[in-house]
Amino acid sequence: MNAVALLRPHAGSFVAVVILQIVGSVAGLAPLLAVVELGRVLLSPGPVDHGRAWIVVAARCCPVANASACRLHARC
DSSP: OOHHHHHGGGHHHHHHHHHHHHHHHHHHHHHHHHHHHHHHHHHSSSSOOHHHHHHHHHHHHHHHHHHHHHHHHHHO
């Protein structure tokens, strides 16, 4: 029996795992992108737009809270 025949019954699971890994990798970039956007808002010429800065911070905090909850759930 070759390796392909052994893996064929699990092909759907492997595809799901790969897709979830891609989603997780992209989600891992979200905090870095938020820091870049916050830097743009705070370092832009002229007065700081406090409303825009808080929107960026709030958008950054929501994914972090969700990711932390997912990590805690995975350890259970």
